[in-house]
Amino acid sequence: MADQARIIDGKAAAAALRAEIGQEITAIKAERGLVPGLHVVLVGDDPASRVYVNSKEKLAGEIGMNSAVHRLPAETSEAELLAKVAALNADDSVDGILVQLPLPKHINPDRVIEAIDPAKDVDCFHPINVGRLANGQASLIPCTPLGSMILLKQTLPTLAGLEAVVIGRSGIVGRPMAQLLVQADCTVTIAHSRTRDLPAICRRADILVAAVGRPHFVRGDWIKPGATIIDVGINRLPDGKLAGDVDFAEAMKVAGAITPVPGGVGPMTIACLLRNTLTAFHARRGR
Ligand code: GUN
Numbered sequence: 001m002a003d004q005a006r007i008i009d010g011k012a013a014a015a016a017l018r019a020e021i022g023q024e025i026t027a028i029k030a031e032r033g034l035v036p037g038l039h040v041v042l043v044g045d046d047p048a049s050r051v052y053v054n055s056k057e058k059l060a061g062e063i064g065m066n067s068a069v070h071r072l073p074a075e076t077s078e079a080e081l082l083a084k085v086a087a088l089n090a091d092d093s094v095d096g097i098l099v100q101l102p103l104p105k106h107i108n109p110d111r112v113i114e115a116i117d118p119a120k121d122v123d124c125f126h127p128i129n130v131g132r133l134a135n136g137q138a139s140l141i142p143c144t145p146l147g148s149m150i151l152l153k154q155t156l157p158t159l160a161g162l163e164a165v166v167i168g169r170s171g172i173v174g175r176p177m178a179q180l181l182v183q184a185d186c187t188v189t190i191a192h193s194r195t196r197d198l199p200a201i202c203r204r205a206d207i208l209v210a211a212v213g214r215p216h217f218v219r220g221d222w223i224k225p226g227a228t229i230i231d232v233g234i235n236r237l238p239d240g241k242l243a244g245d246v247d248f249a250e251a252m253k254v255a256g257a258i259t260p261v262p263g264g265v266g267p268m269t270i271a272c273l274l275r276n277t278l279t280a281f282h283a284r285r286g287r
Contacts, residue, residue: 005255014267022063036281037066044074096122096277122276147268160185168211210245220250229258
């Protein structure tokens with residue numbers, strides 16, 4: 001084993017994926033005169049959300065996808081937001097709808113997510129899509145888990161039979177990630193804040209996925225030598241720098257491969273949003 005882990009270059013993998021999607025869009029335009037459309041709804045002015053949304057818009061534009069951001073004031077009522085979602089559902093030029101979370105406190109996010117046409121739900125948050133994913137029938141797959149799976153498949157010759165530990169049980173990352181790992185024939189453990197002896201559980205993992213939102217939470221001595229580490233955390237430190245959920249310097253000495261933060265899973269998430277928009281386009285309008 002090398003004495004330093006291989007760094008999994010999510011930035012390069014995401015650029016390659018976007019280029020591939022861009023080529024497909026160019027072909028669709030030329031052959032059918034159609035352009036897939038992604039519509040993002042942003043309510044209020046959460047600074048982190050604004051950065052994400054701007055990045056989505058820029059990258060969609062770069063590959064020739066139609067994209068629009070609907071910026072609504074923080075005081076927008078739930079009824080007004082539901083009316084906006086209904087209008088996007090009814091608009092045939094809209095293939096993907098993403099309502100940026102978190103929403104202001106007076107709006108119930110579940111009600112909004114359930115109002116999105118499941119065929120346009122590129123986040124894969126609608127209960128129908130969550131159910132299809134659990135059944136192994138999904139076409140849309142949540143963006144961060146999808147991006148993480150692509151990186152794993154590019155890193156490991158096979159996933160079948162490997163022990164995977166996912167730390168975190170959120171609906172956005174932990175749970176769907178575990179479903180995808182099961183579908184890839186891994187033996188999967190979901191660990192969380194009430195798990196007993198988390199370091200010992202993690203040391204079993206050939207694949208360790210950290211999605212807890214706490215900087216440097218996973219230490220080097222929790223890692224099985226040679227393991228592949230997917231760090232989903234994006235934590236802002238007091239000095240303004242970004243850090244993952246894994247202590248990167250310690251992990252580098254033990255792991256076989258690891259995604260850095262930034263430049264690992266993050267860029268893949270947005271590339272997979274564009275992939276999902278194209279998938280939704282094909283599913284709605286035929287190939
Ligand atoms: N806020 C942070 N990440 C996400 C995401 O993946 N989708 C949506 N809709 N909102 C988010």
